[in-house]
Each structure stands twice: as C-alpha cells, then as structure tokens.
Amino acid sequence: MVELSAYQVDTVFHALSDTTRRHMLRELALGERTVGQLAEPHAMSLAAASKHIKVLEGAGLVRREIQGRTHLCRLDPGPLATAHQWLSFYERFWTGRLDALERLLKEDDTRKAAAEQNTRLPPSKPGNDA
Amino acid sequence: MVELSAYQVDTVFHALSDTTRRHMLRELALGERTVGQLAEPHAMSLAAASKHIKVLEGAGLVRREIQGRTHLCRLDPGPLATAHQWLSFYERFWTGRLDALERLLKEDDTRKAAAEQNTRLPPSKPGNDA
DNA sequence: GGATAATTCAACCATGTGGTTGAATGTGCG
DNA sequence: CGCACATTCAACCACATGGTTGAATTATCC
Numbered sequence: 507m508v509e510l511s512a513y514q515v516d517t518v519f520h521a522l523s524d525t526t527r528r529h530m531l532r533e534l535a536l537g538e539r540t541v542g543q544l545a546e547p548h549a550m551s552l553a554a555a556s557k558h559i560k561v562l563e564g565a566g567l568v569r570r571e572i573q574g575r576t577h578l579c580r581l582d583p584g585p586l587a588t589a590h591q592w593l594s595f596y597e598r599f600w601t602g603r604l605d606a607l608e609r610l611l612k613e614d615d616t617r618k619a620a621a622e623q624n625t626r627l628p629p630s631k632p633g634n635d636a
Numbered sequence: 637m638v639e640l641s642a643y644q645v646d647t648v649f650h651a652l653s654d655t656t657r658r659h660m661l662r663e664l665a666l667g668e669r670t671v672g673q674l675a676e677p678h679a680m681s682l683a684a685a686s687k688h689i690k691v692l693e694g695a696g697l698v699r700r701e702i703q704g705r706t707h708l709c710r711l712d713p714g715p716l717a718t719a720h721q722w723l724s725f726y727e728r729f730w731t732g733r734l735d736a737l738e739r740l741l742k743e744d745d746t747r748k749a750a751a752e753q754n755t756r757l758p759p760s761k762p763g764n765d766a
Numbered sequence: 767g768g769a770t771a772a773t774t775c776a777a778c779c780a781t782g783t784g785g786t787t788g789a790a791t792g793t794g795c796g
Numbered sequence: 797c798g799c800a801c802a803t804t805c806a807a808c809c810a811c812a813t814g815g816t817t818g819a820a821t822t823a824t825c826c
Contacts, residue, residue: 512655523649524814525642535726541773554815556774561813575772575823583729590723596665597720599713654784671803684785686804691783705793705802 510588514566518585521565526550527558531567534581541577640718644696648715651695656680657688661697664711671707 510518521527530544545555559579562568566585571578640648651657660674675685689709692698696715701708 512658515658516653516655519649519653523646523653525646526814528642528645531726535729542771550814551816552773553775553817557814560774572773575821577773581726581729583726586723586726587730590720590727593716593720593723596661596711596713596716599665599711600717656784672801680784681786682803683787683805687784690804707803 510585514585515589515592517561517565518567518589521561521567522589524558524561526555527562530558530562531581534568534579538578538580541579544579640715644715645719645722647691647695648697648719651691651697652719654688654691656685657692660688660692661711664698664709668708668710671709674709 522531526548529548530539533539533544533547541556541559542552544559545552548555559568559570563570567582568579569582571580652661656678659678660669663669663674663677671686671689672682674689675682678685689698689700693700697712698709699712701710
C-alpha cells in the first residue's frame with residue numbers, strides 16, 4: 507500500500523501489459539522460481555525471458571536473491587496492491603454506487619459547468635494521479 | 637466483469653501505463669468531456685491527445701459519441717473492473733491471508749517439487765491468464 | 767584446472783510508441 | 797456561400813520494446 511509516484515505507476519502497469527510477464531507473475535504466485543524455471547514455458551530465448559524478469563523487477567513486482575549460480579525470484583505484491591487500490595477509485599462507477607454528494611457534484615456542478623462555459627474543473631480532485 | 641482475452645488485458649494495462657491517459661480517465665470520472673477538453677490540460681498537440689484518446693477507446697475504457705463537430709467522450713468502467721478483478725487474485729499475498737490448503741499447496745507441493753526434480757508445475761492453475 | 771550449467775551482456779533488428787507538423791474532413795454560423 | 801471550429805489523417809522523427817544470436821561471467825562439479 508506504499509504510495510507510488512506517477513512514474514512508478516507507469517512501470518507497474520506497463521509490466522502488467524504483457525502476457526508473458528503476467529504469466530510469470532502467476533507462476534511466482536505459486537512459489538519461488540529460478541530464471542530458468544520462469545523462462546522454460548515460454549517460446550523464447552533465455553535472454554528474452556531474462557529481460558522480461560528485469561522489467562518485473564524494475565516495477566518492483568519481483569525480488570531476486572542470487573544463490574550461487576542461480577537467481578531465485580519471488581513475488582513482491584506491494585505494487586500490485588497499489589495498482590489494485592488505484593483502480594478502486596473507479597469502483598463506484600462499475601458498481602453504480604454514487605452517493606448523494608457525488609451525484610450532485612457530477613450531474614449538477616460538473617456537467618452544467620462544462621456545458622455552459624467550458625470551465626476547467628477544480629484542479630484534479632481525487633487521488634493526485636499516481 | 638466481462639471476461640477479457642489476454643490481448644484485451646494487454647491493451648487495458650497498456651492504456652493505464654501512461655500518466656496522460658490516466659489523467660484523462662480521472663477527468664472522465666467527473667463527467668463527459670470533448671476531445672478538446674481532454675486535451676487542454678496537457679502540454680501537447682491536439683493530434684497527440686487524440687491518439688491517447690484512441691488508445692483508451694481501443695482498450696474499451698472510453699466510449700465516444702459524435703455530436704456534430706465535437707466528439708463527446710465518456711468513461712466505460714467495464715475494463716477497469718476486469719483489471720481490478722484480475723489484480724484481486726493476488727490480494728491474498730498482500731493481505732497475507734493464506735488458508736491451510738493454499739499454504740500446503742505452496743510450501744509442500746510446489747516448493748519441494750521444484751527443488752527436488754525441477755518439475756514443471758500443474759499447468760497454470762488459477763485464472764487462465766486473461 | 768577444465769568442462770558444464772545458469773545467467774547476463776552486447777550488438778543488432780523490426781516494430782511500436784509518443785510526439786511533431788501541416789493538410790484534410792466535416793460541422794456550425796453569419 | 798464562405799469562414800472558422802473541432803477533430804482526424806498522414807508523414808515523419810526519436811526512442812523504447814521485444815525479440816534474436818553469440819560471447820562473457822560466474823559458480824559448481826569432477
């Protein structure tokens with residue numbers, strides 16, 4: 507639940523935007539894996555898989571422990587929690603739950619203001635991006 | 637909560653991996669906006685902003701309604717819900733909640749199998765990727 | 767020490783991304 | 797009609813991405 511910068515959110519979502527990397531994460535959810543083990547199921551060179559792992563590492567999603575000549579990887583769920591939390595902001599939209607205040611803000615204030623005078627809205631109300 | 641293909645998950649997470657686009661989403665959470673309104677706060681050309689909006693549209697996050705010469709955009713939270721749900725699979729990791737069965741599976745089965753015989757684990761147990 | 771195993775590094779390539787600019791498209795307005 | 801507005805299109809550019817291959821690095825085993 508650590509607060510992440512916009513840049514860090516970029517890297518996390520980018521890391522998640524690739525099937526191979528998501529697959530590796532699910533693998534790591536089952537337990538620690540070496541680079542070779544993570545690479546094996548994917549039809550690509552070890553070097554390519556290694557790069558993917560580095561992307562995950564760069565996003566803070568994977569921690570690596572070097573043990574002799576093998577590198578043990580394990581999942582770090584922290585950034586996933588942050589991403590999850592980030593998405594939660596929009597939960598009320600898909601659940602349709604808007605309380606009275608929000609409905610007022612949205613339909614009365616915002617919509618009319620935007621329509622009538624092309625107003626720029628109050629600078630970035632909720633969760634300042636990141 | 638619609639089930640998305642792996643490719644669609646790719647596009648949703650990719651759409652979310654850019655600060656400009658996340659900013660636009662938050663703007664759209666406040667209400668409908670035209671392309672020009674979405675573009676305005678960002679230091680880039682209209683054409684560039686238009687491309688960003690098209691990425692969001694391609695990910696299914698934005699629906700566009702053409703009204704005369706202006707294009708009205710509104711948020712479609714469906715894919716966000718799916719992404720949120722996707723991340724929920726990992727919730728137990730950051731909450732630390734592992735029930736007995738899972739702990740058994742993880743520490744006994746998986747870890748030993750991997751260590752002893754470099755086994756490939758049961759083919760992709762949870763949520764088949766997408 | 768020397769072979770082999772696990773992984774990375776470096777160079778390279780094709781393609782995608784995010785931005786630019788200038789012209790095109792289509793709509794509204796006097 | 798003719799101009800101005802909202803938006804896209806097309807061509808272009810710099811740089812990132814995802815992949816390759818072959819050599820380098822480091823550790824283990826005999």
